[in-house]
Amino acid sequence: MASPRQPLYDRLPEIYRIKDAEQFPAGQLAAFLGILDELPAGMRDNIEALYNDQFVETCADWVVPYIADLLGTSHLSGEPWTLRADVARTVFHRRRKGTLGAIESLVFTLSGWAAQAVELRDRMVWTQHLNHQRPDAGGIPPLTLRRSLGSAVRGGTVALRDPAALAFLGGPFDTFAHVADFRPGQIGVPRYNLPNLGIFLWRLEDYTVPVADPGLIAAQAVAGVGPGEAAAVVRCIVHPQADPMVLFNTHRYRMADTPPNLSHPDQVPGPMPWPRLTSAAEHGNPAAYVAVAPYAAGTLPDAPGAAANGLTLHVIDTVVPPEPAELPPAERWTFRGANLCAWEDGLSPPLAEYEIAIDPDRGRVLFGLSTLATEAQPLADGLFISHTYGFSGPTGAHPVPRPPVTPTASIDRTMGVNALEGALTNIHQATAPTIIEIQDSATYTLDLAAVAGTENVGGVLSLRLAQPLTLRAATGQRPVIRLERPLRLRPHDLTNVAAVDALTVTLEGLYITWDRSAADFAAISTPLVARAAVNRLRLDGTTLDPGGSWQLDETRLPSRPGLALTGDYDFAAADFDAFTQVPEIVLHRSVTGAVLAEESAYSLDVTDSIIDAGSGVGDAAPELAIGSLSDPADGYGPALRLSGLTCFGTARVASVTGAGGIWLHPLRAHDTQQGCLRFSALSGSDDRLPPHHGCIFGPGLDVSFTDDRFGLAGYAQLRQRSDPRLLEQGPGRDEMGAFGYLRTTHKWKNINIRFREYMPVGIRPIRIPVT
Template sequence: MSTPRRPLYQQLPEIYRIKDGEQRPAHQLEAYMGILDEVMAGVRDNIEALYHDFFIETCDDWLIPYLGDLLGVSHLAGDPWTLRADVARTVFHRRRKGTLGAIESLSYTLTGWAAHAVESRERMAWNQHLNHQRPDAGGQPPLRLRTDIVSQVRGGMATLRDPAQLSFLNGPFDPFAHVADVKPGQIGVPRYNLPNLGVYLWRLKDFQVPVADPGSIEAAAVVPAQAGDAAAVVRAIVHPQGDPMTLFNTHRYRADDDPPDLSHTDAVPGPMPWARLSSDTPTGNPQAYVAVAPYTGTPGQPSAGAVGLILHVPEPLPDTAGWTFRGANLCAWEEGLRPALREREIAIDPERGRVLFGLSDLAGEATPLAEGLRISYTYGFSGPSGAHPIVRNATPSEWQNQAVVLRNVSGGGATALRDALADLGTQTQPVVVEIQDSRTYTLDIDDVVGHGTEGGAPTLTLTTSLWMRAASGQRPVIRLVNPLRFRPLDVLGAGAAEVIANLMVRLEGLYLTWDREAAGFADPNEALIQQAALNRLELDGTTLDPGGAWQLDPLSPGVRQALRPALHVANDFGFVDDPNETDAFDQQPWIVIHRSIVGRVEADDEYQLELIDSLIDAGSAEGDPAPEFAVCAASGDPLLEWGPTLQVAGMTCFGRMRVHSVDGQGSIWLHRLEAHDNQRGCVKFSFFSGDGDRLPPHHGCLFATSASISFTATWFGLPGYGQLRLRSDRRLLEQGPNNDAMGCFGYLLNTHKWKNLNIRYREFVPVGIRTILVPVT
């Protein structure tokens, strides 16, 4: 049924097709056969669809509950993947009912989250009868020194000599025994008691960026204190901008194993525990978190099941067998470590995303390593909003039926992307620039061949649409030397209006940031995109670095970096050189931000702004007494002028808004929202500050005056950024669109996942056992 279908006309003898082409008008037979072929193709497609509907893996979404009825599966609600997986694995789970493997597999099936089930009775301390002593593995009671993290200390005492071991206390892989806790079970709080079953859940998804450039790297000579100490070091910061970041491990759970492979300490998608990164400690297991991969030529992509951090080192440096590892605090790594770094030793700081190599020679080893080091790293995030290495479709539907100019880019640096954007003003077909890897690209529009200028600033001039995208599974970083500006090549000429009416720029899967040393961004109010004289600007799965990340400053801990506007587009459309162009430009540009993360948006009322499953960050968290503007006018005083026409569908805003009008649903405004035309539009199932809002008609909404709200993190770059805490008002988590959460991650339907877990646990958990859900991330 999967063989490709040849059109009926193509099955005719070639002589008839040749004669058909010689007719006037030509191809009359092909048109006639095409009509007949549509009927037969429709019949064939219907038969094929009926065949696919017999199987849960390929049936239409509406058929899932009907197939579930055949197995006696009670109906759930949520995303189609969850419902399909629930029915597909029903028999698998029923055969293993009552086992820990079934609980973990069921939890993963219903949520897609990593899960670990713990029987609390196995972690409870108990007093032994002197006539019936039952010493656990590791020694005789009453005193026993721990050398593993598997067995519980039940008849002995926990050692305080191993801080690495103690770091697992009260976590999902806690190896110690606890006294009974008789308080009622509560989500997020493990209670150790005989009937309790703790199910730990990792809600953040692990995203692995393959073969990227370190954000900062340097080689330096050091003075060894004794023999064996490193004489040279290489310091590398993982984040592409050199910012602190938390390194995650990858999720390596084999759901189809029989029996299921229970979640392991070293294979869950959470922050790397420093205790496991040291080679010379009893609790160390660095091979499960980090790997050294020598390469010649081009580093290979991480394979399925790869560890969270892969260090691609150029040959002929020692391979993985020649290195030892250490988890360490590298906040002040310029001052050295205590004890000193050894030769062939790698120190890793998983909380700050720093890596330190110890080598024996500066010129022969450290410098070549600094020049050739590549890193595949993993981070955690709530979902695919923003730039992430996810699977992407080849081309959107609106581009599939037209010829395009495809320009592939790879290798990073300052020339590859610059050359791919050359001569855009001479093209007659849409240009697609696809970046094939996750390297860092420096873009200086002033060096692009054929660029224009506007007000003395370099500008990309277009005669046709432009689409810049990341290849599937990649997340390239574009470091701008000057702001992006897009404008038509010709605004006043004959036929220019028709060209402009179809002019679109689409950015997909890109992480756009700015060069911290560039003169083009010396002004902190300079936006990443300063001109968008187009019919349509689309940001799809893109991050416009909002700034405000954690600044690693020993003198001022806890300080945030400066914030950066994402867009600044005024009513003159950027035509500052010729006012006649402003008069001739007759478009009302659409700015569509879909599943993206951006900073402040400054746009005048001639623009239309659409925000879908996105986060707008102006740096103002809940409770900020003087919030910054997140969306406002680009010209004049933002306290007096009005911004664009706004449409929202699942949005979180860290800042206040002042717009011309607003319409939509499922959004969170932490601070004041003011709509000039408050008789137009309607906002439904959303959250407002209740502090001087000027709102249009609204329905099913909450206000901060009567509902509490809290986020896991509000600083860009931290794990859990933009994630609603479970302690937020239940209405906020359950009364958004589709009876799920409000905000930019509502489309994940996480509330449905929690409810589905509780429904299924009633069937699969033995009578008398009480499950307690504990989110780890």
């Protein structure tokens, strides 16, 4: 192991460093030796770089094509990670050229997506000769033609009594026979024919929120139960706001296997099929999707590991099913996949004791227990859930790795739901920048009325700040902050010009929503952030819940503004004159509701983000997504700079410049002589634009999202059937919108290029996105 590097100054005897610190000004010797140290340090770094550049795993990005030349590999463009992986596995792929394992490995290497290659000819029905019958299950006909989910069905009829098998019908793990389809191959549609190879792809990433607080937990006794039926139940809704959500499974693959094991029916990053969650079903396999993890009373559960299932139920260890006694307590529960839309009316058949019913399509869990006081209520009081959901990429709040920092304060659920309020107490007295890091994925309440040191003007509360403030999630966590009243920020001392100039507030990795029973949020026009009288407000990987979530009756809740900021910053006249800043609102890979602010009072900088006012494709009367708070109809919002934006709603801005935007509805700039819009998609209806280049216009522009409703897995994800210009004429010749940085189009093209090199002669690949 190499010894740690030491600058020249650190190699001096301690006496010289002490005397150097006593000089005025201090550190003169350190500065001088630092200059002398730059040259050998540069030489050392260059020598180390030369060594690292010999290996594709550690070389600089610009070296990858040169290593590819040594292997005779054609050059690709796109995401650096995929290009590096493609070169690194060149020899592996050449050795396995023409095999299904090589095709799956190519797709994963070039995209990072789970993949399953299927020879569609093996799923075609056949007619058996009467003298040479070959029923798949063997034996003398008539017998069942399938005894396991993995066995093929080449004849016979579909087994309608097997929901677990039917859940895979038409997908990558379909085991039923199909008639021949002679139509040309089409993206997204399997064509069952002799030369066709179906390549099924899971494009959404799976994100697991560890040890989270469910949005609803309730224990209740059940009357009139029969033998073996649950006398008490615990109802649980997984989503932190008790909205419906789709539960995903985690992607558990083994890339090092030969051939690589990249996809398994029960280990792919897609929605859980509810029939597979039933213990008693012939082909049920709940152990691959859900686990019960007991933990000791008085402690907190451990987060699930990297190879965990999509859903982990953390239950207190005092609630233990008695049977079967030979199994560990965590394995004694039974499971059922069910529709829990109307769980108040009970299930048919009724829920049994120590049975857990799961509705993965709605994110609901129902526990059956024997008693209310000794089992149901303790389980409800101590229940935590680690759940998995799907999303296109790290835009918004997700449990992802984050750069390490040294926080000035850390909080977790052991400090209570009001821990954030305590951490912000008297924040106006801070003498240095404050970094508050939340160490878990719990739900915290934030009521400015409970934070000591806040400003109170006529009952309107604002958080006073003397130093920059950062609220962030720890790496791998997604905490939820539930506001009791809108968040308002202002400087503590307007006379300290230097402090006000440096005053920034950063929200990183947080899911910020509101208490739906709070009086301050009774009006749907009330925003989550109502005052930002600071030099800069930065949202980095943060979600300001825009509302509009779907409900069980397929309706949508009303949308709520993310920011609604007044032109006078809510200052009295004297303070308004002293506040000389023009606050900058920065959205970086974030999701928010409408941004309403005044033209000359703010600026707006958006990167790879979504602004959602609740208006989808084709809405005839769209809501205002970016504009003026005081005059929504005729006024204009702040000057907009963008690099990747999907905007659901109308935008009226002072000026606009940047690239990679998708506007489904009119975009109107007040100053058309300033700025330039490039490589963006516009509605073409009532637009008012600055000079523009490489833009495409509607009406008639086919913009198709997997879903345009917040909270669903395919939210704001462009379909492959969208207008090709939308997918290929964005910045960097990739797709437009908030997810352009994922370089999805380049991934598709790189996959096609490699298919032409590695696909066996006569085989036609058909790409079929599953998510």
